[in-house]
Amino acid sequence: MTRLCTLIACTLLTGAAIAQDGRELFFSCAGCHGADGAGDPAKGAPNLTGLSAVYVARQMRAFATGRRGAHADDFFGSQMTLMAPIYVDASFAPDDRLTPLTNFVAALPWRSAPSRFDGDAARGAAAWAACATCHGARGEGNPAMAAPRLAGVSDWYLVRQFNNYRTGIRGATPGDMDGLVMAATARGASLGDSDLADIAAWLVTQVPVDDTGTPIQ
Template sequence: MAVALALVILALGSVLFHFLSPWYFTPIASNWRAIDTTITITFWVTGFVFVALSLFMAWAVIRYRHRPGSHAEYQPENKKLEWWLLVLTAVGVAAMLAPGLVVWSQVVNVPQEAQVVEAVAQQWHWSYRLPGKDGKLGTTHARYVTDANPFGMNPTDAAGRDDILLTTPELRVPLGKPLKLLLRSKDVLHNFAIAEMRVKMDMVPGMVTYTWFTPIRTGSFDLLCEELCGVGHFAMRGRLVVDEPAAYAAWLEKQPTYAQLRDTPAANATIGKNFYAVCVACHGVNGEGNVALNAPKLAGQSAWYLERQLHLFKSGARGTHEKDTFGKMMAPMAATLADGSAVADVVAYIASLPDTRPASTIKGNADKGRARWATCAACHGAEGRGIAATNAPRLQGMNDWYMATQLKNFRDGVRGAHPQDIYGAQMGLVSGMLRDDAAVGDILAYINTR
């Protein structure tokens, strides 16, 4: 009797958990309600079978329990029962498969009017390419891929001149317009998944896969890689922002094309020297840094990284946290650079400064730091010289006291918390492995040996 009662409680408890549980579908934001419907049908079919079998087993346990003097009756076969089981099983399987086949036919047939967008995955970063006014994407090839041309754009293809290249993990799309995503991976297997849009598709190196959806409500939605792609997999996050058509058009109009980016005049270090006059007081004549003023060494740091940080300071994405005392000091200094050209010019001048290795100030256990460095090396490189493709700056030969401050800021949410500082948010996740100041000291001690 106890076994039968347990089976009944298990069946009824499972049903109650299904209906009362707070864990269910993420509220949908696309046209794919049919996907939810197929899953609901599967729940009903499998749920009915589960409850029926559980109750049947409970009845059988009671009906055929042991009684003194009773004997089992042997039946080698029962054609009627077998036919009933065959038909009911076939109906149940068909009820689950048929709706899925109907939905799949819709998934693989993209509307003709769908806007095409290319999403490119690379450890551990998302980037996107949108067609320009001609509505066509230019051709790409792996042989063209460089730090300056991360998409591998074909420079001789006129169709790509007006393509819009977005190296940020944030993609904006218009509300109510079908969107076809061409999915490309530059290194290993990735997976493009946005739960609210009900889209999830593998990205295979050497192939272009695709999926599509129509956003039905505005908002910001998390983009995740749901294929294990290395040690930084957990930090490979992006964002889809759905805007009203007018707001999207205004945003799109401000984005530079591939031709505009390629034809941008080279930065002028001579002009940059004049801008650097403001920086000298803190960072030093040769960009060597000044610990007394909490101004880090700039000389030798990657130009792309310095440009990004200056833009973050200018936009308010960095240096606005109430606990970021020194970041607040830097923000008004960055504001003296009027535009992107001024930023590029001053960075070009910094690149001309002599790169002198600073003295070490941090004490720690380098052997312990070596074990932790394996995670850092995946992005920053084995020697810590930085890798532009993974958006990881140089650490080797930079101020250890400054890196200690920034690692603690990342860990404590002082830096990387702003929604526009997406790479800072990634670093905030990774820095969580440094649980205390001793761990920070150990890893910096190891970096100082490189």
Template sequence: MMKRIATVAMLLGMVSTAWAAGDPVIGKQKAALCIGCHGVDGNSSNPDWPNLAGQHAEYLAKQINDYKSQARKDPTMNAMVASLSADDTANIAAFFASNKVNITGANKGSIELGKKIYRGGIAKRGIAACASCHGPSGAGNPAAKFPAVSGQHAKYTAKALNDFASGARSNDPQSMMRDVAGKLKANEIKAVAEYIAGLH
């Protein structure tokens, strides 16, 4: 598993050098279509919708492009991004990346189990530590296009993990997230999601 992570990180790092950075000032104007769900600065007030503030621009651009190609399926998002140009995508991604995520805190009852899994994984079940890709503080790895997860809504993170576990979401490189999430129990997904909500 760790060898696969390193290989994917290296390959994605090579690809990322060709990505053109966007303009956050232009992106702020273009992001008008996003603010109804994701907030004026990318901090969503609804836990069903992810915070985009502080997310790596390249990761955001990948998700937009995956919605455009329907490699990632969501009827609302597929329609919202359909007409975005490559420049629009880069600019919107740059705008949200330039903002700071609001850390809302974690559910105290889930912190210990979530912390244990996030930082150390579950070796006997072949579950890698979340921190191995997303970093000890949840900052992610922009070169490898591993997203920042710090401060993400617990409800959204749990949905994402459950979607990876069921295969409803499959736009993860080499099934990395599907492999991990598919081995987690429901209470473990909830605990990790709650821990991430307060991680910074």
């Protein structure tokens, strides 16, 4: 019994230590992504809440290795290529910083992101059918398809990323299977910026957590 209690205490302590660590690490992200992680349109930094730890870690590695953000025209991505190596590259981070950081980001309370455009949510809901197979009926994301949460995404960020895939700024590196899938989808779809703004106007109304705040992926 004593041993069991010790184990539980240890687990709780370790959990608290990880949470603390992640919070401290996130301090340097908050300057752009906001203290609550919901993003900042003025800085072009997207909403990070509701993203899975697996997806966040994959993007951090992609930024650190130049799979994302290295294209000459990727002004916004280039900001992350400066940040990510500090958390991913072993020569900067001898201790494992990525796991506590991504666990902290994945546990951030859900927030819907500020939007800019004036899309038509009803039209967007209809257009969403083309995206639902991979990103989920309500944009909650689908880990089995490696497709991230898009519910609550900012419209300006959705438009930028979709066009990045379409023009080869993102998802064009050989071996980037998930990016290549999305890039092929973006090139195959005939969606202009106003169609994408409609989709985003609907997505921003979707909430990918249940009543207890648990992600519904």
